[in-house]
Amino acid sequence: MARKEYDNPKAEMTPMIDVVFQLMIFFIVTIKQEDIFSKLNANRPAPNAAATQSEENDTQLKIDIGRKGVVFNGTGMSFKDLDSNIKRLAASSTKSTVLIRCAADSPHGFLVQVLDICNKYKMYNLSIFSMD
């Protein structure tokens, strides 16, 4: 059998480079930057411990979350006001328990905002109650 004669023994690079560039463009375009997530810790009161726990702590902050906004220790306020109130209280003690009571139809975003404010001022004793 006659052997094929190669004039040019060099491999053809052009198609490979084309493919590789296509791949690169594909990956650059499809790459998606992920958001940076954070986690906000909270406690769920144990069903039987709830009653005893609330009597042990003398200082308690009550935050009610409704459908429209927040009520802090009985007064409705904006998240900005809540922020300054928590800041003031956290300055004296960060140990006090924060009771967060959520209405059934309150958006989860409000709860996250409240937890975020508490985390900002290092209040870590957070208990979430749900109301019907």
Place this chain on the structure above:
Amino acid sequence: MKKPKNEDVSLDMTPMIDVVFQLIIFFVVTLKMSDDKDTTIKLADGKNGIVLTQEELPPSQLTIDVARSGRVSLANVTMSKSMIVSAIKKRVAAYGTDFPCMIRADKATPHKYVAEVMGWCTEAGMWKLSFVAIQEHKSKN
């Protein structure tokens, strides 16, 4: 002025191909398939929370997704109450109650759905829960 003489006009491709291959390998490796969670969920902002890095999360962690509609899912698979409770119970049996149990709920999810999931966690013995929020926006939407 004397012009330098170009004896060989053909370009040397080898270094360029090397670089391009390196880039491709980089992108292939860093590409993360994110279909293991409910992508419809729009999280609320939580700038002051503890930063979550996917790499640092122990394999014992459990993330429960709660969509705006109240759909509860694990790894983008819709789950019933009994399935979630048994999943948590299994983890409590294996790791105790210290594993991270996280709830990823949409910011518009009514609290009753989240409360329901929190109730299931309590039922399975988990009191310590965390909520996932966004510390810093990076993606376009």
